[in-house]
Amino acid sequence: MVNKNTQNFPGIVLAAMAALLATGCDQRKPDGYQGYVEGDFVYMSTPYAGKMTNLHVRRGQQVASHGLLFAVDATEETYAMQHAHAQYESADASLKDLKKGRRPAEINAIRAQLAQAQASAKRSDQQLARDEELFKASIISQAQIDSSRAARAADQAKVEEIRSQLDTAALPARQDQIQSQEAQVQGMRASYGQWQYRVQQKSVTASAQATVVDIFYREGEWVQSNAPVMKLLPVDNVKIKFFVPENDLQKVRAGQSLRLSCDGCQAGLAAVVDYIAPDSEYTPPMIYSNESRSKLVYLIEARPDKATARALRVGQPVEVLL
Known part of the structure; x- marks a missing residue:
């Protein structure tokens, strides 16, 4: 009589081995970590x-x-x-004029x-000399000689006055006048710079290479001050986020190169670890124990190179390989 249990033994062994293999496959550590693409947008x-x-x-569009x-x-x-520019140029021209003497025609x-x-003073000298001789001979009166002396003094004073005017004409304006005009020039220059800045601010440029994600206004519409007009994603603001279990955290370090793969992506995508979170996330709601350590994960952020960043899309799932 044949024992049925003995007859089925090979089948039982094969089933047990398949179960063990299946269990081993389930417990095999994955080759990579699941992550996703994220971007810091600029408005x-x-x-x-x-x-x-x-x-x-x-x-x-790429800009x-x-x-x-x-x-x-x-x-x-x-x-x-x-x-404002015309006012500034006028004030500056006045300042330059103050720093110079009179014009040649004025000096001439x-x-x-x-x-x-000087000619009048010379005639006065000659007239006074004749009148003095006549006064000594008692031909003219004291009043006449006094009048000649006064005319000579007046002509000499006139010569000194005009000579002082000539010396002054060769000099620049007084220092306080120059300082006052310099202050006006600075004020005009600041006013011109202010309006120039406002004109420049009404023509907006991209601060870095980026992709235009969205546009909120169209030509002809009224744009409020400081209202977002468009949404950009600079190529340097693209990053990869993924989570590493606590047991594998020692394998990751800042500056480490990573390989990326995703559905429909070309091969050779790369990134560099930029940030490792100091605190764990998704901690289970239970008392910490050795058994719960495998449930602790840490956020890792990596920055792709420019070529990789241009090939990825925000929200796209990727696999990160150490």
């Missing part, structure tokens, strides 16, 4: 309100660093800037006046 705006006049980009994004009407600010006119005064 572009202008501090001054105005009508949207030019939209230089479209949604989904270069310092590339034009949009422009808001700056007609009023442009006129104010031109007016003063020199001519000096020559006339």
